[in-house]
Amino acid sequence: MTGISYPKPTQKVSKVSNEVLEIITDEFIDILRRKPGTEIFDWSTKKDYHGFEKTLIRKEILQPFIERYNLEPEALEISIVLIKSNYPGSVHVHPIAHALCPILGEAEGFPNPVNAYALVEENWSPVSELDSMGMAAGKDKWFPISAGVRVYNPTNVAHGFSVQGEGQCYFVCIQSPNIDQATHDDWVPAKVN
Numbered sequence: 001m002t003g004i005s006y007p008k009p010t011q012k013v014s015k016v017s018n019e020v021l022e023i024i025t026d027e028f029i030d031i032l033r034r035k036p037g038t039e040i041f042d043w044s045t046k047k048d049y050h051g052f053e054k055t056l057i058r059k060e061i062l063q064p065f066i067e068r069y070n071l072e073p074e075a076l077e078i079s080i081v082l083i084k085s086n087y088p089g090s091v092h093v094h095p096i097a098h099a100l101c102p103i104l105g106e107a108e109g110f111p112n113p114v115n116a117y118a119l120v121e122e123n124w125s126p127v128s129e130l131d132s133m134g135m136a137a138g139k140d141k142w143f144p145i146s147a148g149v150r151v152y153n154p155t156n157v158a159h160g161f162s163v164q165g166e167g168q169c170y171f172v173c174i175q176s177p178n179i180d181q182a183t184h185d186d187w188v189p190a191k192v193n
Contacts, residue, residue: 089162105147114167132189
């Protein structure tokens, strides 16, 4: 934990600030480095989400963050994402949420990323899910990512992750508010202009 305390707002928060998102990320990575993934992630929640594997953290790990920062339950989601060999990437936008995605590696008990790329681009257009897939949707905006890199995905900005050829990439997605809700999927397929 960072040791920094913030006064709790009197009303529950529905979306955390960039600053608090950074602090939560620091605190969560500290937990991840001290405990095995089996104690942190709820593997029963693993699912395919727009072509990649996503698993939520255990409620007992998430709840202290909700309480400490006086958040609405839907204000924060923390998941681990795995993108595997030859995942072409899906360029997309979250019109409501923003996310900080630290790339995991050996320091956190996961393999270092191999042939992994990300993109973050403000200039985009909505397209079909099919047209959002692949390196072409991101044009020349893809950049290599390695363990320890943090990719910030602002609200309403196109972004994506890809593994080209053989490889893999694990990252944590710490987002506010939760994008994958029963009544709403805060996901718009996009392409870079």
